[in-house]
Amino acid sequence: MPSEDHQYHPHDAVKAAINGTLITGAAGGLVSAIQNTLTKRNVSAWGVFTRTGGTIAIFSAVGGTYEFTRFAAANLRERDDSLNTAIGGFLAGSVLGLRFGSTPAVLGFGALTAIVLGAYDYTGGALTGPKNNREMDEFERKQELRKNRRRPIEETISELGEGRGIYGPGYEERRRERIKEKYGIDVPAKS
Template identity: 50%
Template sequence: MEPTTTTTSVFHRQDAISLAVKGTLYGSGAGAFISAMQNTLTKSPVGAASFITRTGSVIGLGAAVGGSYMFFRAASANLRGVDDSVNPAIGGAVAGALLGIRVRTMPGVVGCGYTGGALGRRFSGGGVRDEVARKEGVRAHTRRDVGETIEVLGEGRGIYGAGWEERRRARLTEKYGVNFDEVK
């Protein structure tokens, strides 16, 4: 009869600080990439460094999430003495809670900690809703018809008010010394 051997895995402590620094660097790199992509997709003209000035908060958020995930994953493994699937869950809950701070309520922080905000987006329609459709809806409710504008200003007054054209011609004549009365 052969002897049975049992293999037990020995837990090795992890350096939580060095892992947190690595996670912070990886997270800030990912945040910089996402910030650059957001900056590229803006319609207004931007400079080379505007991925830091305009959407740079994403870099800081990525660094905080990456660093806190790695630190709490390693710290919980060291405290528990076991390297199992609970440790990444604890790290993910803390990192998700950082994402939930923007909600500014404790249920929002806890909810984002355990779901990453996925449930809120799913049930409220956020993230799925088309931004173009939202903007068109806003324009449809706030746009005025040209006829309505003429009614408000009065017929023949135009946008600048009665007598604007004559005042403009007088200012130009005074400034440039040219008679603009013949020009129509």
């Protein structure tokens, strides 16, 4: 049921799963190496795989599961939206919960991960706010924003007063008159 103006293009779920597995597996290897160096007993360098290797496996499984499920759901539903991310997050979180060996942990980790990832994707997928229009030049966009928020100088002066870099037309003359009245000093006009 895709809309008339947007045609869905299928994604390669297996390729995404392999990429996700490799990337998160590398991150798991780094975490496993850190765990291995922080052990009290001196374990050999192979301890990264033998002693704390489960961390690598969990990271790899979570990344692969998330990527495969997200794109498989998108292909089945023929839509790119936040629900795909939530479905992938639920299964990836469930893999995390399997480590504890109880059904409430599996469901709880799955639900938590689904909610967090789904909400993150729904809100634009960035912590810095909505994405800008990629077609508009950045300089032009900032000029447009400045024009949109520009206020007349008279309004600014009436609210803030003159000084501190804000000067209205005829400011130099008014300043010379004030100094002449108050202190009796003639200030020459700038040429």
